[in-house]
Amino acid sequence: MRTRCNLYIFVCIIGIFLVLGPLNYAGANDFEQLRKDSVKIKTIQAHFVQKKSMKILSRPLISEGRFYYVAPDSFRWEYFKPLRSIVIAYKNNTKRYIASGGKMVEDKTGGAQAMKIVLNEVAGWMSGKFDQNPSFAATINEGANTRITLTPAEKSMTGMIEKIEITLSKKTATVQSVKITESSNNFTQINFDNVEINKAINPSVFQDAQ
Amino acid sequence: MKGIPLLILTIFLFSCQTLPLINSPVSPANEKALTCPSPFLKEKYRLVHAIETRVAGDTQSVIIGVTLADPSTRFVSCAIITAEGMVLFEAESGQDTLKVNRALPPFDSADFAKNMIEDIKLIFFTPEGKIQKKGNLPDGAAVCRYLEGNGDWIDVITDKSEGTAIKRYSSAGILKRHVKFNKTAGNIYQSIELQANEAFNYSLLMTLIEAQPVKNE
Numbered sequence: 001m002r003t004r005c006n007l008y009i010f011v012c013i014i015g016i017f018l019v020l021g022p023l024n025y026a027g028a029n030d031f032e033q034l035r036k037d038s039v040k041i042k043t044i045q046a047h048f049v050q051k052k053s054m055k056i057l058s059r060p061l062i063s064e065g066r067f068y069y070v071a072p073d074s075f076r077w078e079y080f081k082p083l084r085s086i087v088i089a090y091k092n093n094t095k096r097y098i099a100s101g102g103k104m105v106e107d108k109t110g111g112a113q114a115m116k117i118v119l120n121e122v123a124g125w126m127s128g129k130f131d132q133n134p135s136f137a138a139t140i141n142e143g144a145n146t147r148i149t150l151t152p153a154e155k156s157m158t159g160m161i162e163k164i165e166i167t168l169s170k171k172t173a174t175v176q177s178v179k180i181t182e183s184s185n186n187f188t189q190i191n192f193d194n195v196e197i198n199k200a201i202n203p204s205v206f207q208d209a210q
Numbered sequence: 211m212k213g214i215p216l217l218i219l220t221i222f223l224f225s226c227q228t229l230p231l232i233n234s235p236v237s238p239a240n241e242k243a244l245t246c247p248s249p250f251l252k253e254k255y256r257l258v259h260a261i262e263t264r265v266a267g268d269t270q271s272v273i274i275g276v277t278l279a280d281p282s283t284r285f286v287s288c289a290i291i292t293a294e295g296m297v298l299f300e301a302e303s304g305q306d307t308l309k310v311n312r313a314l315p316p317f318d319s320a321d322f323a324k325n326m327i328e329d330i331k332l333i334f335f336t337p338e339g340k341i342q343k344k345g346n347l348p349d350g351a352a353v354c355r356y357l358e359g360n361g362d363w364i365d366v367i368t369d370k371s372e373g374t375a376i377k378r379y380s381s382a383g384i385l386k387r388h389v390k391f392n393k394t395a396g397n398i399y400q401s402i403e404l405q406a407n408e409a410f411n412y413s414l415l416m417t418l419i420e421a422q423p424v425k426n427e
């Protein structure tokens with residue numbers, strides 16, 4: 001249950017920061033500004049490449065997929081390769097699907113309840129309430145790009161996630177990458193491209209797992 | 211009504227496969243000349259598989275399994291990763307050592323790491339035990355039977371139509387694991403099915419994502 005819960009936190013964190021990427025963060029050290037700006041985001045979609053690095057792998061394991069979000073709480077986080085899988089959150093219902101025998105079937109390892117708990121937490125992040133989430137401590141660093149760093153504040157995350165770094169491009173005002181560090185030689189780097197904001201998304205995206 | 215106990219007995223007998231008899235070749239010279247099937251690694255390899263878990267034939271979940279295995283030292287390093295990139299389990303094992311670096315629920319039970327490493331060694335390494343018998347099973351498949359140090363029996367079987375398989379039996383002769391290599395041409399590790407007979411039976415269907423020989427690591 002705890003693992004499943006953290007897995008979905010893992011998935012959702014990635015999505016949340018993609019949503020926050022295009023915000024106007026001229027005063028990015030002001031979390032209140034992030035909260036105000038997040039209201040402007042109605043939909044978002046993007047392609048991503050995920051690189052998993054760890055000691056046992058000589059080269060990163062590369063995955064590819066696509067992300068969709070419609071305010072206030074509809075998500076689709078989909079991997080095309082090497083393993084097809086989809087997490088869909090829609091109308092208070094969150095499910096995970098996996099490819100089996102040429103079709104998508106629901107993941108039966110449970111965790112629906114955990115997913116609900118996570119999504120309640122995520123709802124806070126969606127409103128730009130980084131500094132109000134007791135699970136993570138958030139800091140913002142301005143440089144050539146802006147970097148938000150989240151570090152777990154709760155013991156439940158200890159040994160699972162060390163920190164999360166989100167890099168926002170100043171030039172294009174979109175998220176560039178998310179790096180989730182589990183330990184010193186175990187991290188996941190996700191690079192986003194073709195980010196589209198407030199472009200209409202067909203509702204079937206959140207209803208059809210095929 | 212009389213048929214029900216008979217049906218239960220039949221199901222029980224089929225679900226508890228026991229160590230089959232091996233018909234030895236007619237002459238000892240022929241037995242000596244019989245080459246044992248060897249679907250095992252010949253050099254150090256890194257393999258990445260998509261692993262589909264099934265209970266009662268029903269797909270439960272799919273994870274990514276990474277295996278680094280060296281047959282010369284019998285060293286194994288392995289990891290279980292979700293599609294999202296989260297590491298659920300990581301361990302390494304030498305000849306007589308086992309070190310768990312990370313184990314999140316439900317992979318944190320006492321026996322999980324030991325069983326997983328044993329399964330990896332069963333699939334990728336030549337059995338450590340001595341060959342006790344060579345010959346043919348009643349269905350005609352060629353087989354070599356090994357006796358392990360703990361008393362378990364391992365049959366390595368090859369059949370023209372069924373391909374290659376490994377079966378592990380307890381010292382009492384009860385089938386515990388059945389590994390089937392579904393690909394007869396190309397990389398033998400392309401598709402592997404492992405059937406486990408435990409308190410509750412389950413199977414793993416492993417589909418190769420990438421395989422890479424490892425030099426100087």
